[in-house]
Amino acid sequence: MAFSVRAVLVNGASRGLGLELVSQFLALPTPPELVIGTCRSPDTATRLQDMARTNPSLKIIKLDIENDDDIENAFKETEALVGKKGLNILVNNAGHYDQSDPGDLKHVSREGMLKHYNINTAGHVMVVKKFLPLLELAVAERGSKTLNCQAQVVMISSVMGSLTMTYREGRRICLHYKCSKTAAIMAGIMVSRELRDVGIHVLLVHPGFIQTDMGGPEANISTQESVAGCFKLIGSSTEATSGVLFQFTGDELPY
């Protein structure tokens, strides 16, 4: 779906879904004036760098969402780039899934559980907390005429975090990842309630089982297909859909 906004930020943009999100923001019929792709190691994010060489509107900022100093520095750099017009869309995409640990009772560790929670849940919440003033600036600016809201937080979620789906049919693995994604869905619901009052929508979206390093070669959809679906949801978000869990197809998922 075609929509136009002035400034967007995608974290975890070095590869996988994050890289494709950046690519498709740049390819919108009316692309944003500013697309910020953040990554843990800008020096080694060669595909993102290549994209930035041919797209002057793409800026790369270092951000490890486990690290509060990084979040502070990334906020300052973003603030300087967006200015008084603020940030219209913040995509919390960065994610961790340790595939060396099956995440069953035999193998799961406290350290592993906390690592997943720190990135997939606490990291996402801390980023929204820090960047909120920039989203509020975008709301005050009223610059987007094609979205139902002036500012939006997109939480890249997962069906693996759905209690109902896991209870019904989930496989007995990924305890660490699933628990962190369940907590992230709760965080998304809570954040959506808090931000409703200030006119910021929160989109919780399961992007599908995608062919990325995380999804692996067995996955059934491409990053392109996933992002196309996510964009339809971004473009059609309303106050009523804020905090609802969707999959990239537009179907609602149970929590």
Ligand SMILES: NC(=O)c1ccc[n+]([C@@H]2O[C@H](COP(=O)([O-])OP(=O)(O)OC[C@H]3O[C@@H](n4cnc5c(N)ncnc54)[C@H](OP(=O)(O)O)[C@@H]3O)[C@@H](O)[C@H]2O)c1
């Ligand atoms: N792939 C799937 O089938 C699938 C299904 C459902 C949901 N998801 C969700 O979709 C999102 C993207 O997944 P993906 O498939 O693109 O995964 P991926 O290919 O493994 O890429 C993960 C991205 O997150 C970044 N990242 C990891 N830890 C980070 C941290 N502490 N701070 C900042 N960035 C960090 C990675 O950066 P580095 O390059 O520096 O490691 C990389 O850019 C995740 O939230 C994932 O949970 C994926």
